[in-house]
Amino acid sequence: MASGHLSREEALACEGCRHACHVMLYCDTDARLFGRKPIKHVILMQMRFDGLLGFPGGFVDPQEETLEAGLTRELSEELGLALPISEEHHVEARYAPASPSSSSSSSSSSSSSSLILHFYVKKLTEEQIREVELAAVSTAADHGHEVLGMVRVPVYALKAGGGLGPFLSHAFIGNARSQLLDSMLRLNLVTPHELHRALAHALS
Ligand code: APR
Ligand code: MG
Ligand code: MG
Numbered sequence: 001m002a003s004g005h006l007s008r009e010e011a012l013a014c015e016g017c018r019h020a021c022h023v024m025l026y027c028d029t030d031a032r033l034f035g036r037k038p039i040k041h042v043i044l045m046q047m048r049f050d051g052l053l054g055f056p057g058g059f060v061d062p063q064e065e066t067l068e069a070g071l072t073r074e075l076s077e078e079l080g081l082a083l084p085i086s087e088e089h090h091v092e093a094r095y096a097p098a099s100p101s102s103s104s105s106s107s108s109s110s111s112s113s114s115l116i117l118h119f120y121v122k123k124l125t126e127e128q129i130r131e132v133e134l135a136a137v138s139t140a141a142d143h144g145h146e147v148l149g150m151v152r153v154p155v156y157a158l159k160a161g162g163g164l165g166p167f168l169s170h171a172f173i174g175n176a177r178s179q180l181l182d183s184m185l186r187l188n189l190v191t192p193h194e195l196h197r198a199l200a201h202a203l204s
Contacts, residue, residue: 004094011093011116012062018113020096021071022057022176023085023120024183027129033156041189042129043153043180046078046136049146054173055119055180056147067118078147079132080140089120091183096174119179121187153180155189157197164190165201 011019026043033039048054056078060070068085075083096115124132136150137143157163168177181199184190190198 006093008090008093014116016113018115019060019062019067019118020058020115021060021067021118022055023071023122024055025122025124025132027124027126029126037156039156041155043155045151045153047148047151048173052171052173054176071120078140078142080135085120085122089122091119091121093118117174121183157194161201164198168198168202
């Protein structure tokens with residue numbers, strides 16, 4: 001089947017396609033781990049109901065709502081607050097890779113239609129990130145069900161080998177891992193050298 005990037009418009013022109021929208025929320029921080037190690041950036045991911053790490057968001061039906069309104073709705077369910085997302089935050093759309101587990105676990109009649117994955121990135125303040133984390137456990141309808149908890153990505157390497165490397169060794173949903181890696185590079189949250197070192201650790 002086709003794979004690769006689509007523009008937002010091309011994606012919306014696809015007849016019979018299903019759409020899912022997810023977002024990477026992040027901020028800069030002056031905080032230090034153990035009072036020494038600069039944490040530099042906070043990136044929010046979530047531990048999903050299926051035991052995989054992913055970004056908040058979910059299925060959106062463009063016949064009923066815009067992609068961004070649908071993503072905002074998913075965020076209010078999963079994060080417990082209204083976080084407006086607009087077209088300017090849209091980073092990519094691509095066909096989901098065919099996955100045997102997704103077809104076998106779905107009994108829906110539309111399971112044979114192509115799924116297009118939309119990815120957004122939105123920068124928040126550190127205070128807003130804290131508000132999201134608080135709301136995700138206190139007011140989010142999906143807490144403890146679809147979402148088991150929010151996690152911060154360790155965007156640093158520790159001398160003993162901890163940090164981003166071991167984090168990347170976990171299991172991720174869909175292309176969430178490459179969305180994370182691509183975004184960290186594009187936004188200069190890590191250098192290519194730091195990322196190569198983390199990936200070398202993740203593979204070892
Ligand atoms: N990158 C790529 N694909 C992803 C990502 C991601 N970061 N996160 C999720 N997906 C895929 C999932 O595999 C799923 O097929 O996008 C689809 C929808 O995402 P979810 O967040 O799982 O959807 P949501 O609307 O929140 O619903 C949660 O409820 O109805 C059930 O089984 C259904 O998985 C769905 C669950
Ligand atoms: Mg959801
Ligand atoms: Mg979801």
